[in-house]
Amino acid sequence: MVSGPSGAGKDTVLNRMKERNVSADFIVTLTTRPPRSYEVDGVNYHFVDESAFMNLKESGDLLEYALVYGNWYGVPKKPIEQSVEAGRDVIIKVDIQGAASIKKNLPEACFVFVTPPDASSLSGRLKKRNTETACDLDLRLKTAAEEFEQLHLFDYIVLNCDGEVDVAVEDVISIIRSEKLKVHPTIPDLKNVPQ
Numbered sequence: 001m002v003s004g005p006s007g008a009g010k011d012t013v014l015n016r017m018k019e020r021n022v023s024a025d026f027i028v029t030l031t032t033r034p035p036r037s038y039e040v041d042g043v044n045y046h047f048v049d050e051s052a053f054m055n056l057k058e059s060g061d062l063l064e065y066a067l068v069y070g071n072w073y074g075v076p077k078k079p080i081e082q083s084v085e086a087g088r089d090v091i092i093k094v095d096i097q098g099a100a101s102i103k104k105n106l107p108e109a110c111f112v113f114v115t116p117p118d119a120s121s122l123s124g125r126l127k128k129r130n131t132e133t134a135c136d137l138d139l140r141l142k143t144a145a146e147e148f149e150q151l152h153l154f155d156y157i158v159l160n161c162d163g164e165v166d167v168a169v170e171d172v173i174s175i176i177r178s179e180k181l182k183v184h185p186t187i188p189d190l191k192n193v194p195q
Contacts, residue, residue, distance in 0.1 A: 001092050002172070003099040004114035005144035007125040009160040009168070010093050011044070013114055016169045017091070024089040024176070027079050030056070033071035036131055046076075064094065064101040069139070073098065089176060096147040103153050110179050112172060113154040117161050 004010050018026060030046045032053050041047045048056075053072045057065050065074035075092055083090045094102065099111055116122050122144055126137055151157065156175050160168040 001094055001099050001102055001109055001111045002114060003094050003096055003111065003154070004160075005096070005122060005147045006140040007122045007129065007144070008114045008116055009125070009165065010114050012165050013158070013160055013168050013172060014091065014093055016165050017172065020169065022169075022173060022176075024091045025079065025083040027075060027083075027090060027092045029093065030062075030074045030076060031071055032073075033069075063092075063105070064098045066095065066097045066101065068095055068097060069136070075102070096150050096153075100150060100153055110156070110175065111154040112175055113151060113157045114160050114168065114172075115148075115157065117159050121162060 002010055002014065014026060017024070028042060028044075028046055030048050030053060032048060032050045035041060035044070035047050039045065039047075050072065053065075053074065056062050056074065056076070057072075061077055062074040063077045063080060065072060067073075073095065075094060075098065080090055080092070092102075102109060103111060116125065123141055126140055156171075158168050158171045158175075
């Protein structure tokens with residue numbers, strides 16, 4: 001699981017990993033929020049209406065789901081199960097709330113927290129992104145402060161410093177390698193996750 005506060009650069013790190021053809025299945029999550037101008041359905045998210053989302057939620061087809069900033073987000077189970085059964089690495093981007101939920105059900109999964117080096121970098125990135133109103137920006141920064149209090153849920157922290165995304169990518173790749181070298185590697189069992 002890859003998580004971190006808004007503006008940490010999770011998408012940038014994961015997109016660079018895809019560009020470098022890192023051997024892993026990148027799970028695309030679902031959301032009910034409308035796409036931003038640069039986002040592509042099926043690439044950044046699966047953009048669905050609330051009715052379709054609720055059907056997946058009620059049928060137990062989501063590993064986790066949460067209402068975040070007024071929109072639903074969720075991780076579909078099926079592609080994860082298929083990847084795990086095929087023996088492939090799985091990378092899932094989730095918010096902190098989602099990571100906490102997954103940690104309860106799949107504590108053996110590896111959790112990575114991506115963050116800029118300091119709060120001012122985070123604020124600057126969110127302002128530069130120019131996708132939130134001033135009120136939304138304040139809420140995201142307040143939420144980020146609360147999210148840092150959940151750092152204990154994570155196995156690793158990766159600093160994503162401005163202009164050094166490749167360093168962060170290498171750190172994530174190193175984490176994947178390290179997890180594979182464990183004497184007793186863990187393989188998540190999605191069949192026993194509560195519905």
